[in-house]
Structures are given as C-alpha cells and as structure tokens.
Amino acid sequence: MNDTVSAPVESRDWLRRRSRWSPFEILFWLAALLPFILFQTYLPLASQIAIAALFAISVDLILGYAGIVTLGHAMFFGLGAYFAGIISVRGWGEPISGLLMAGAFAGVIGYVVSFLITRVQHLALIMVTLGLGFLTYELANALHWLTGGTDGLRGISTWPVLGQFRFDMWGYTAYGYALGVLFLCFLLSRRLVNSSFGLALRGIRENVKRMPAIGADHKAHLRLVYAISAAIAGLAGGLMAQTTNTVALDSLSFERSADVVVMLILGGTGRLYGAIVGTIIFLVARDQLAGINPQYWYFGIGLLLMGVVLFMPKGILGFLAQIVDRRR
Amino acid sequence: MISQIGIVLFDGFAFGMLLFLLSVGLSVTLGMMNFINLAHGAFGMFGGYVAVTVMRQLGLPFLAALPLAFLAMAVLSVLIERTLFRRLYKAGELNQVLFTIGLVFVAAAVATFTFGTVQQVIILPSWLRGSVEIAGVRFGVYRSFIIVVALLVTALLVFGLERTRLGAQIRAAVDNQRMAQGLGLDVERVFAITFALGCGLAGLGGALAVEIVGLSPSFGFQMLVYVLIVVSVGGLGSITGSFAGAALLGIGDVAGKYFWPEIGSFLIYLLLVAILLVRPLGLFGKR
Numbered sequence: 243m244n245d246t247v248s249a250p251v252e253s254r255d256w257l258r259r260r261s262r263w264s265p266f267e268i269l270f271w272l273a274a275l276l277p278f279i280l281f282q283t284y285l286p287l288a289s290q291i292a293i294a295a296l297f298a299i300s301v302d303l304i305l306g307y308a309g310i311v312t313l314g315h316a317m318f319f320g321l322g323a324y325f326a327g328i329i330s331v332r333g334w335g336e337p338i339s340g341l342l343m344a345g346a347f348a349g350v351i352g353y354v355v356s357f358l359i360t361r362v363q364h365l366a367l368i369m370v371t372l373g374l375g376f377l378t379y380e381l382a383n384a385l386h387w388l389t390g391g392t393d394g395l396r397g398i399s400t401w402p403v404l405g406q407f408r409f410d411m412w413g414y415t416a417y418g419y420a421l422g423v424l425f426l427c428f429l430l431s432r433r434l435v436n437s438s439f440g441l442a443l444r445g446i447r448e449n450v451k452r453m454p455a456i457g458a459d460h461k462a463h464l465r466l467v468y469a470i471s472a473a474i475a476g477l478a479g480g481l482m483a484q485t486t487n488t489v490a491l492d493s494l495s496f497e498r499s500a501d502v503v504v505m506l507i508l509g510g511t512g513r514l515y516g517a518i519v520g521t522i523i524f525l526v527a528r529d530q531l532a533g534i535n536p537q538y539w540y541f542g543i544g545l546l547l548m549g550v551v552l553f554m555p556k557g558i559l560g561f562l563a564q565i566v567d568r569r570r
Numbered sequence: 571m572i573s574q575i576g577i578v579l580f581d582g583f584a585f586g587m588l589l590f591l592l593s594v595g596l597s598v599t600l601g602m603m604n605f606i607n608l609a610h611g612a613f614g615m616f617g618g619y620v621a622v623t624v625m626r627q628l629g630l631p632f633l634a635a636l637p638l639a640f641l642a643m644a645v646l647s648v649l650i651e652r653t654l655f656r657r658l659y660k661a662g663e664l665n666q667v668l669f670t671i672g673l674v675f676v677a678a679a680v681a682t683f684t685f686g687t688v689q690q691v692i693i694l695p696s697w698l699r700g701s702v703e704i705a706g707v708r709f710g711v712y713r714s715f716i717i718v719v720a721l722l723v724t725a726l727l728v729f730g731l732e733r734t735r736l737g738a739q740i741r742a743a744v745d746n747q748r749m750a751q752g753l754g755l756d757v758e759r760v761f762a763i764t765f766a767l768g769c770g771l772a773g774l775g776g777a778l779a780v781e782i783v784g785l786s787p788s789f790g791f792q793m794l795v796y797v798l799i800v801v802s803v804g805g806l807g808s809i810t811g812s813f814a815g816a817a818l819l820g821i822g823d824v825a826g827k828y829f830w831p832e833i834g835s836f837l838i839y840l841l842l843v844a845i846l847l848v849r850p851l852g853l854f855g856k857r
Contacts (some may be wrong), residue, residue, distance in 0.1 A: 368606075372795070503664075541675070544672040544675030551665045555661070
C-alpha cells in the first residue's frame with residue numbers, strides 16, 4: 243500500500259524539479275531583449291526569428307515529444323496567417339483578438355485533421371501530412387476570390403497593439419509583440435511538456451504499443467497535442483501576417499514545412515530550446531550566406547543537415563548537453 | 571472529345587512510365603531496408619545530366635547515352651550507399667528523411683555549380699521526333715518510345731524477380747529481412763545490388779525525362795513528390811504496385827491539368843490522402 247502512495251509523490255517531485263527555472267534560461271530570455279538595444283538594424287530579422295521559433299516549438303511538440311513526423315505543418319501556419327490576414331482585410335485589424343481567433347481556427351482544423359493523422363504511421367504518416375499540406379496550398383491557390391491566389395492577400399492593415407503601439411517601420415513594435423507571444427507560448431509549452439500529459443506523450447514516442455497496455459488512451463493524447471500544436475502554428479502564422487501585413491502562398495508551401503523541421507533538427511528535437519536555437523542558427527546563417535549566393539546556402543545547409551544527422555543525432559543542443567554530462 | 575481523351579490517356583501513360591522508371595528502385599529498396607531515400611530523384615537528375623553531357627561533349631548518339639546514364643548512376647549509387655547510407659539503416663525514419671533531404675540540397679548546389687541554372691535541352695535523333703496519326707489521334711513518337719522502354723524494363727524486372735536466383739533473394743529479403751539473414755543470405759550485398767539497379771533505373775528515367783519535363787538543378791525536388799506518391803500509393807517492395815501507381819498518377823496528373831487546370835493538382839493530393847487513409851500500406855502493399 244505504501245508503494246502506491248509514495249510513487250505519485252515522487253513523480254510529482256520529479257516533474258517539479260524538471261520545471262524549475264535555471265539561471266541559463268533566465269539569461270537566455272534576457273538576451274532575447276538585446277536586439278532592442280544592440281542590433282536595431284536587424285530588428286525585422288529578429289521578429290522573423292521569433293515567429294519561426296514559435297512555429298518550430300509547435301512542431302517540436304508533436305515531432306520531438308509525441309514522435310509524429312510531419313512534412314506538412316506549414317498548413318496550420320498558413321491557415322493562421324490567412325485567417326488573420328482575411329479578417330484584417332474585412333475590417334477587423336485589432337491584433338490580439340485577431341491573433342487569438344487565428345490560433346483557435348488553426349487549432350480546430352488541427353483537431354479535425356488529427357483524426358486522420360492518428361490512423362497512419364511511418365511512410366504513410368509522412369505522406370498524409372505532406373499530401374494535406376499540398377492540398378491546403380492548392381486550395382488557397384484555387385480560392386482566388388478569398389486569398390488573392392498567387393498575387394497574395396492585399397490590403398491588410400493592423401491596428402496598434404493594445405491601442406498604444408503602432409507597428410513602426412523599424413520593427414520595434416513587431417519584435418516586441420512577436421517576442422511577447424513567443425514567450426507566452428513558450429511558458430505554456432514548458433508547462434505542458436513538464437506535466438503528466440507531457441510524460442504520456444514521451445511514452446507514446448518511445449513505445450506506441452505499450453502505452454495502451456498500461457491504460458493510456460494514446461490516440462486521445464495524440465489528438466490533443468496535435469490540436470495544440472496546430473493552434474500554436476496558427477498563432478505563428480497570424481503573427482507573420484500582422485507584423486508584415488502580407489500573406490502569400492509561400493506561407494503554406496512545402497519549403498516552409500521542410501525548413502521548420504530542419505531548424506528543429508539543427509537545434510535538437512524533444513527540447514524546447516532546441517527549436518529556438520535551431521531557428522536562430524538557421525535564419526542567421528541564411529541571412530548571411532544567401533546574401534553572398536543562394537547556392538552557397540543550399541550547399542551549406544545540405545552539408546550541415548547531413549553532418550548533424552551523422553554526428554549529432556540529438557541536435558546541437560543535445561550534443562552540447564552530452565559534452566557537459568561527460569565533463570561531470 | 572474521344573480523341574482528346576485518347577491523347578490524354580496516351581500522354582498520361584507515357585508520363586506515368588517515366589515516373590515508374592524514376593521510382594521503382596525506391597519502392598524495392600524501401601521495402602527491403604526500410605530506408606527512406608528522398609535523394610532518389612537526385613539520381614534521376616544526374617542521370618539526365620550524364621546523358622546531356624556525353625551527347626554534347628563526346629558526340630555520342632542518344633541510344634548510347636541512355637545505358638551510360640544507367641551505368642553512371644548505378645556506380646555512383648554504390649559509392650554513396652557504401653560510404654554514407656549504410657550508416658543510417660538503423661537510424662530512425664526522421665533522420666533518414668533529413669539526411670537524404672540534405673543530400674538533395676547538396677546535389678542541387680553541385681548541379682548548379684557544374685551546369686548552371688539553365689534548362690538543359692537534349693537533341694533527339696530525327697526518328698524519335700514528330701508524331702504519328704492513328705484514327706484521328708496524334709501519338710508522339712518519343713512518348714511511344716518511352717512506353718516501349720518502360721514496358722521492356724518492366725518485363726525484365728518481373729522476369730528477373732520471378733525467375734532468377736538474385737530475384738528470389740530480393741523477394742526473400744523484402745518479405746522478411748531478418749529471416750533471410752538468419753538463413754545465411756547476405757542481405758547487405760543483395761541490398762547493394764538492388765540499390766544500384768534502382769538508382770541506375772532512376773538515371774535512365776532522368777535521361778528519358780529531359781525531353782518531357784526538362785532538366786534543371788531543381789529536378790530532384792520537382793520529382794520528389796511524384797516519386798513519393800508512386801511509392802506510397804503503389805505499396806512498398808512491389809513492382810506491380812509501382813507500375814499501377816505510376817500509370818494512375820501519370821494519367822491523373824495529365825488529365826487533371828488538361829480538363830480541370832484550376833483544381834487538377836488539388837484532386838491528385840485529395841486522392842493521395844484518401845487512398846492512404848483507406849489503405850495505409852498502399853494499393854498493393856503487403857505489410
């Protein structure tokens with residue numbers, strides 16, 4: 243009897259220890275404020291990074307924690323972007339409520355799609371996510387009257403955040419807004435992965451067959467996390483629409499789906515900071531290399547990917563963590 | 571109308587046969603080793619470049635360039651398989667997907683460095699140009715040629731797989747890799763041979779595709795989605811499945827773009843998702 247009582251307390255303690263803030267994390271988020279002071283010319287890039295990092299976190303939740311390999315997550319990014327853009331064109335430019343609606347919309351679609359996703363595994367899973375991504379892209383292309391098709395959505399205007407902060411051309415408001423949303427979603431995801439729900443997801447990732455055997459409804463878990471992930475991806479898309487005032491078909495493209503997985507792998511899956519660090523490395527490197535010659539960028543990112551898979555299967559952060567562990 | 575349907579069926583089938591050549595190798599190797607090689611289309615691309623280069627630089631005829639493209643890609647694939655891919659057989663599917671996507675990026679960059687971004691053209695011999703009119707329908711000679719080559723390859727593959735010793739070994743390795751290994755079969759060697767054959771066929775397909783879909787460094791990406799659809803819809807490790815999947819996709823693609831240009835590609839992806847949800851192993855997949 244004693245055992246059954248003590249075990250949950252221990253695991254609760256373990257979870258609590260996992261969710262304690264380390265000084266590195268506080269330092270990291272303070273450093274995220276640096277672009278305001280030091281690199282003002284790079285503020286647009288910084289808000290791009292914040293948006294892409296949010297998107298990468300959403301993919302990390304399903305890929306890194308629950309083990310759902312996806313090559314079509316731009317679907318939800320684009321749905322959020324188009325939703326936020328279209329309500330703005332139709333006359334509601336209030337950013338925060340618009341963003342929340344965009345996230346909710348993507349989340350609902352994500353929940354519907356999750357019933358399909360949980361039916362398939364392995365190659366079929368990759369192909370279904372890929373197919374759904376292309377499907378959404380073609381749909382947006384065909385619905386020219388609503389989305390503007392290949393011309394992109396015209397006439398988005400976003401009102402000041404909280405009625406106070408106008409979106410300025412240097413990108414102070416854009417970065418502050420994007421960083422704020424990123425931080426809030428990060429807190430939410432951090433809470434999520436360090437909860438018993440997060441543990442159940444990792445259990446599913448490690449062994450799909452054993453989870454039902456110990457009484458966990460794995461499909462319900464997967465559906466829920468997929469919907470949450472879709473909602474966060476929708477928020478990221480909405481952020482992009484509101485901060486840049488443009489939405490084009492490329493927000494739904496396969497490249498975006500593939501890029502985000504690459505960012506995640508570079509940083510390391512199954513750790514939220516992996517998503518953020520990978521995004522920073524990817525986008526800064528692209529900004530620097532693509533300026534010289536886009537071909538260098540393809541060559542470099544290709545080699546980097548192959549190198550990371552061969553020598554750092556847990557990503558750059560996982561690799562660093564391994565070194566630190568060995569030193570101890 | 572009848573002649574339109576006839577021409578769409580014919581062109582679609584020819585395009586499907588190209589897709590078959592480009593993807594059958596991936597289907598068999600994926601069924602055997604569960605190795606998801608997204609760089610398969612890149613072998614097709616280099617096959618095309620080999621054909622174009624030997625014809626332009628060495629002045630070889632088209633019919634000599636085709637086997638050369640096959641050979642060059644078979645040799646290249648063995649090199650890459652032995653040095654890189656074999657490290658990844660035990661890795662997860664995500665790592666395989668990413669590694670091979672990385673390889674497609676590198677291949678595209680290498681192709682750009684070497685050949686530039688321009689569309690390559692291939693000069694066909696005169697007997698392959700033009701078209702023949704039968705019952706009011708104009709059949710392209712070159713497309714007929716592709717169909718003949720693909721049918722010959724299919725016949726050879728089916729015969730080889732059903733009647734030869736290597737074929738039996740390949741079937742055994744696809745059906746149950748561990749059991750085959752347990753019975754003393756050198757699965758790695760069988761796999762290397764299959765891999766070389768498959769990539770060689772992709773090279774041949776790439777060389778034949780230059781005239782139809784063009785050739786530029788983005789070929790590997792363009793064909794990637796088509797190849798994956800053929801493989802997943804047809805079912806892993808099945809030549810019949812790849813053949814049927816490729817014919818279906820080719821005809822569907824051409825018909826969709828011809829009759830409903832607005833939503834043609836939409837229908838293709840809808841069909842893909844629907845088929846995979848009903849039959850996750852593909853139409854002809856066994857496991």
